[in-house]
Amino acid sequence: MNETEISxxxxxxxxxxxxENISLRNDSTRxxxxxxxxxxxxxxxxxxxxxxxxLEGIHFDLSYxxxxxxxxxxxxxxxxxxxxxNGTPRQITVSLGISKxxxxxxxxxxxxxxxxxxxxxxVDIVGGDTSASVTGLIISITCLGDAKRxxxxxxxxxxxxxxxxxxxxxxxAYMGLQLLERERVAxxxxxxxxxxxxxxxxxxxxxxxxxxxxxxxxxxxxxGIKPTAMxxxxxxLSSELLHIxxxxxxxxxxxxxxxxxxxxxxxxxxxxxxxLVTAAMNGGEDYELLFTVPLTDHxxxxxxxxxxxxxxxxxxxxxxxxxxxxxxELEIRAQGWNAFDxx
Amino acid sequence: MNETEISxxxxxxxxxxxxENISLRNDSTRxxxxxxxxxxxxxxxxxxxxxxxxLEGIHFDLSYxxxxxxxxxxxxxxxxxxxxxNGTPRQITVSLGISKxxxxxxxxxxxxxxxxxxxxxxVDIVGGDTSASVTGLIISITCLGDAKRxxxxxxxxxxxxxxxxxxxxxxxAYMGLQLLERERVAxxxxxxxxxxxxxxxxxxxxxxxxxxxxxxxxxxxxxGIKPTAMxxxxxxLSSELLHIxxxxxxxxxxxxxxxxxxxxxxxxxxxxxxxLVTAAMNGGEDYELLFTVPLTDHxxxxxxxxxxxxxxxxxxxxxxxxxxxxxxELEIRAQGWNAFDxx
Numbered sequence: 001m002n003e004t005e006i007s008x009x010x011x012x013x014x015x016x017x018x019x020e021n022i023s024l025r026n027d028s029t030r031x032x033x034x035x036x037x038x039x040x041x042x043x044x045x046x047x048x049x050x051x052x053x054x055l056e057g058i059h060f061d062l063s064y065x066x067x068x069x070x071x072x073x074x075x076x077x078x079x080x081x082x083x084x085x086n087g088t089p090r091q092i093t094v095s096l097g098i099s100k101x102x103x104x105x106x107x108x109x110x111x112x113x114x115x116x117x118x119x120x121x122x123v124d125i126v127g128g129d130t131s132a133s134v135t136g137l138i139i140s141i142t143c144l145g146d147a148k149r150x151x152x153x154x155x156x157x158x159x160x161x162x163x164x165x166x167x168x169x170x171x172x173a174y175m176g177l178q179l180l181e182r183e184r185v186a187x188x189x190x191x192x193x194x195x196x197x198x199x200x201x202x203x204x205x206x207x208x209x210x211x212x213x214x215x216x217x218x219x220x221x222x223x224g225i226k227p228t229a230m231x232x233x234x235x236x237l238s239s240e241l242l243h244i245x246x247x248x249x250x251x252x253x254x255x256x257x258x259x260x261x262x263x264x265x266x267x268x269x270x271x272x273x274x275x276l277v278t279a280a281m282n283g284g285e286d287y288e289l290l291f292t293v294p295l296t297d298h299x300x301x302x303x304x305x306x307x308x309x310x311x312x313x314x315x316x317x318x319x320x321x322x323x324x325x326x327x328x329e330l331e332i333r334a335q336g337w338n339a340f341d342x343x
Numbered sequence: 344m345n346e347t348e349i350s351x352x353x354x355x356x357x358x359x360x361x362x363e364n365i366s367l368r369n370d371s372t373r374x375x376x377x378x379x380x381x382x383x384x385x386x387x388x389x390x391x392x393x394x395x396x397x398l399e400g401i402h403f404d405l406s407y408x409x410x411x412x413x414x415x416x417x418x419x420x421x422x423x424x425x426x427x428x429n430g431t432p433r434q435i436t437v438s439l440g441i442s443k444x445x446x447x448x449x450x451x452x453x454x455x456x457x458x459x460x461x462x463x464x465x466v467d468i469v470g471g472d473t474s475a476s477v478t479g480l481i482i483s484i485t486c487l488g489d490a491k492r493x494x495x496x497x498x499x500x501x502x503x504x505x506x507x508x509x510x511x512x513x514x515x516a517y518m519g520l521q522l523l524e525r526e527r528v529a530x531x532x533x534x535x536x537x538x539x540x541x542x543x544x545x546x547x548x549x550x551x552x553x554x555x556x557x558x559x560x561x562x563x564x565x566x567g568i569k570p571t572a573m574x575x576x577x578x579x580l581s582s583e584l585l586h587i588x589x590x591x592x593x594x595x596x597x598x599x600x601x602x603x604x605x606x607x608x609x610x611x612x613x614x615x616x617x618x619l620v621t622a623a624m625n626g627g628e629d630y631e632l633l634f635t636v637p638l639t640d641h642x643x644x645x646x647x648x649x650x651x652x653x654x655x656x657x658x659x660x661x662x663x664x665x666x667x668x669x670x671x672e673l674e675i676r677a678q679g680w681n682a683f684d685x686x
Contacts, residue, residue, distance in 0.1 A: 008433060009537055012677075030389060030492075034498075034577060034590070035428065035497050035498050035499075035574075035590075036393060036424040036425075036427040036498070036574050037391040037392055037424055037425060037427075037428045037430070037488070038392045038393070039389050039390070039391055039428070039490075039495060040389065040390040040391075040392060040652040041385075041389050041390065041492075042384075042385060042390060043386075043387065043453050044386065046373060046382050046384050047382070047383040047384065047390055047487075048378055048380040048381070048382055048383075049381045049383060049436060049469065049470060049485075049487065049680070050379060050380040050381070050470065051436040051438050051470060051475075051483070051485055052438070052472050053438035053439070053440055053472045053474050053481065054477075054484055055474060055477065055481070056477070057477040058440075058475055058476060058477060059474070081379040082379075082380060083448055084379040084380075085378065085379050085380045085382070087380070091392070093392060093397070093485060094397040095394050095483055096396075097396055097398050097401075097481070099545050126392065127392060127393065127394060129394055129395050129396045131396050131398060131401060131402070132398075132401055133398050133401060134398065134399070134401060134478065134479065135428070135477065135478045135479070136477065136478070138396065138398070138440070138481055140394070140396055140438055140481075142392075142394055142436060142485040144390075144392065146381075149384075152382060154378050155377075155379070156378075175484070180647065183420040183653035185440070204519050209392070222524060231378075231379050232379060247377070247378075257656040306431060320414075326470050328516075334355075341675060
């Protein structure tokens with residue numbers, strides 16, 4: 001790989017280089033990169049905005065995360081927030097802080113991953129900011145999207161007796177991270193060490209290249225279901241359930257036996273001697289959709305291929321509980337990933 | 344001052360604390376902080392989006408920048424980009440990366456400065472992200488605004504014979520930075536050193552607490568002037584003139600004697616034995632508006648209190664030149680502040 005120092009291009013040269021030949025896919029993108037602002041037009045639809053800051057050493061470790069995957073994931077986690085409102089992502093802005101140890105080729109890889117995610121999900125890159133950083137890589141992405149006013153699903157609409165559903169499976173990204181971390185430690189100091197991830201591809205992919213669940217919205221739409229509340233699972237199911245309960249002023253009952261877990265996740269938890277349910281409830285980075293639907297949609301939800309029923313909403317005074325396989329009631333607490341403990 | 348470790352609140356506690364009692368000022372803000380996304384509605388107006396990343400040690404030095412001023416400035420530099428499109432800023436999202444040396448009280452000061460700027464300019468804080476950082480303070484702000492489609496002013500509309508104008512005065516923020524830097528070095532190791540900035544308040548304020556030039560747009564509007572091209576002066580007049588020339592495919596002639604410079608800037612340059620015109624042309628961080636108007640608006644522009652005529656647009660083959668007081672022609676080059684050289 002060539003090694004071109006970024007200082008040879010300068011800030012404007014770098015931006016020009018990264019954003020050349022960017023094709024615009026959305027009618028709502030009137031003017032993209034290259035002026036003081038991007039110009040968008042959403043007409044009578046509502047504009048959705050979300051933003052995420054990803055920092056090296058806190059949110060990612062470049063010793064096992066390829067830059068291309070990192071770029072892809074950095075975009076996808078933002079798109080996931082737009083889908084979680086039942087909207088369609090349309091544009092992103094990308095701000096990068098880049099330390100001296102990164103070459104132009106590194107940043108090209110990162111940007112390539114971002115472009116692939118944008119292509120995959122039909123999103124336009126419309127602006128950003130690029131700067132030197134004293135230490136490490138900083139990625140700040142803001143995503144804009146749209147939705148019809150009456151289609152937007154907030155966190156505050158869950159009502160007593162609603163059904164609680166979650167897409168895909170949980171805990172896999174967390175177990176993938178544990179596996180990557182174990183291999184990193186095991187391979188420390190070994191040159192060209194190639195870990196063998198055979199049979200663990202799924203949990204590795206869930207960690208390194210997650211997808212946003214646009215397909216879940218498609219299925220909900222096809223079945224004529226509009227969730228009463230929805231959010232994406234980024235900090236762990238426990239944490240997100242409590243957000244919905246707090247915002248909707250309700251309680252919930254979730255059944256351990258209903259929590260979807262992939263067999264690779266289960267095998268890895270056993271191998272590492274970790275509690276599987278804890279991984280699924282608190283692992284985070286699943287980017288699945290957690291949503292509630294009226295009890296009357298029970299039959300429709302039962303048909304869903306992308307999501308399953310895991311419990312129901314209760315009156316607020318009943319609290320938020322996990323019902324275990326042996327019928328014990330465990331209070332759900334937010335043990336989600338807290339970046340401020342990690343310093 | 345109390346010292347509360349941020350880890351005692353956690354990420355969600357910190358966000359709740361910082362965003363409580365946020366009042367929303369704009370009709371276009373349908374739903375602010377507290378869900379996966381903010382929800383905005385611009386109707387038949389265009390949405391403008393801009394973003395800026397500010398990094399400790401690159402863009403600011405906390406040894407002489409108070410956190411409250413930093414918060415104010417971080418917002419204002421984004422608003423300036425919206426005004427530079429002839430739009431009205433409406434909403435911001437704020438992402439912060441915070442290292443362990445910052446207490447809750449520090450972040451409250453930073454946020455207080457942001458809130459004051461939002462109040463001053465009628466802008467809503469609608470979302471963001473807060474995270475630990477391994478080193479230093481990271482501030483990423485995205486600003487949204489709106490404009491009627493036919494009111495937006497891009498960088499690419501300048502035409503041969505147009506007049507070139509700039510608001511306020513130039514070079515003051517740069518000279519303020521030189522003064523602050525000199526005092527920082529002089530006071531190194533001295534406890535409770537209080538530098539005397541008497542008579543230099545203006546250049547210090549231009550560096551620490553710049554304003555966005557909403558008033559210039561108001562005056563343009565009152566006089567019935569619509570610029571053909573416009574941008575804000577963040578990297579220095581030279582750099583911005585070349586952006587307009589490149590985007591509009593034109594050249595320009597700028598007259599040294601017309602460049603507006605405050606007397607405090609001039610005195611400071613002399614004291615520090617620096618070239619005054621270089622400071623004005625290349626200093627940056629002025630956040631003034633640079634714009635072009637048709638020649639037929641000459642009389643209107645001459646009446647302006649907030650801006651003055653500094654030159655004119657030419658055919659592209661004539662290049663971009665500064666005409667000095669002794670009638671020499673100096674080619675304008677971008678010597679603007681390049682963060683990538685500073686590592």
